[in-house]
Amino acid sequence: MDHHPAAFLFDLDGLLLNTEPIHGQAWTVAARHYGLELSEVQVLSLRGRRRQDCAEQVDRWLAKPVGADALLAIQQPYAKAHLPKAPAMPGAETLVRYGHDNGLPMAIVTSSSEEAVSFKSRPHPWLNLIQTRVYGDDPALVRGKPHPDPFVLGAQKLGCATSECWAFEDSTAGRTSALAAGCLVWVLDSTKPEQLNGNPRTIKTLQRAIDDLVNTSD
Structure with missing residues (x-):
């Protein structure tokens, strides 16, 4: 697992783009409309999951369920009004360009739909360096995160074994998915001490992964 990676598998929301606060607020607004004030724990539990899965979960929390479509x-x-304003996460563009410049196959493995990724990515043309995508509504995807299917599919699209891939995640659902798929997982979490051994590894900034790559290449 300590070898140089054969490929990068990137989450998008909260990892490459700082969209998670917007997603959290959007679900808070929707739940509040139907009389529920989401707790911080509830909002965090929605991170990394597909839109439909989130809507169904919020609906289960309502005292009087209204259905996923009503929440959506x-x-x-x-x-949609706020996501295009989301900035890149610190170090994200540098890491993607490192992978591109060094010929590493890369894929975005996201729970977001293809349409959502399109309008979120528009202000960030550097994301076009990653041509391979696994979307939350990918027709080949049976189950979303936290199941291993998204990362397994991402590795398959790149022609790599999951055990040869480095997966970058920020959410519990995403980390669980990537670990179950067999990837070496780098978890971006600025609130926890860094852990650069074992699997998963915890980093406060994406620059730490670049530093490790440079050291591995020496």
Whole structure:
């Protein structure tokens, strides 16, 4: 697992783009519309999961369920209005360009739909360096995160074994998915001490992964 990676598998939201606060607020607005004030724990538990899965979960939390579609009718307009304003995460563009410049196959493995990725990515042309994508609505995807299917599919699309891939994640669902798929997982979490051995590894900034890559290449 300590070898140089054969490929990079990147989450998008909260890893390459700082969209998670917007997603969290969008679900908060939708739940509040139907009388529920989401707790911080509830909002965090939605991270990394597909939109439909999140809507169904929020609906289960409601005292009087209204259905996923009713929640999405409130959540989606808020998200679409604010997500294009989301900045890149620190070090994200540098890491992607490192992979591109060094000929590493790369894929985005996200729970977001293809449409959502399109409008979130538009202000960030450097994301076009990653041509291979696994979307939350990918027709080949049976189950989303936290199941291993998204990262298994991403590795297959790149022609690599998951055990040869470095996966970059920030959410519990994403970390669980990538670990179950057999990847070496780098978890971006600025609130926890860094752990650069074993699997998963915890980093406060994406620059730490670049430093490790440079050291591995020496």
